[in-house]
Amino acid sequence: MTTKPMTKTQLVATLAEQMGADKKTAAAALDTLASIVASEVAAGGAVTLPGIGKVACRARPEREVRNPATGETLTKPADRAVKVTVAKALKDAVA
Incomplete structure (x- = not known):
């Protein structure tokens, strides 16, 4: 079963309907939530969205990686990644 993901416009419309508010208010709420999550995770923190999950930033150590085209082994520096x-x-609910 392949279905297209819900677009932001569809999400805003559904959110507005569920909240009993207009689409402008729902869009502002969604944008604010995204902004809060992004800033908190970028600062190294984590955000728990009840009923959905936890978004966190984790540090990844320096590691050896392989270029699949040439087979050359390279050292990739330490970085951070977002984990959900x-x-x-x-x-x-899905199962």
Whole structure:
């Protein structure tokens, strides 16, 4: 079953309907939430979205990687990556 993901416009419309508010208010709420999550994760923190999951930033150590085209081994410097852990409630709702 392949379905297209919900677009931001569709999400805003559904959010506005569920909130009983207009689309402008729902769009502002969604943009504010995204901004808060992005700034907190960029600062190295984590945000738990109840019923959805946890978004966190994790440090990845320096490591050896291989270029698949040439087979050359390179050293990739340490960096940070965003990790999303899905909540058990959401997993149970899907299963």
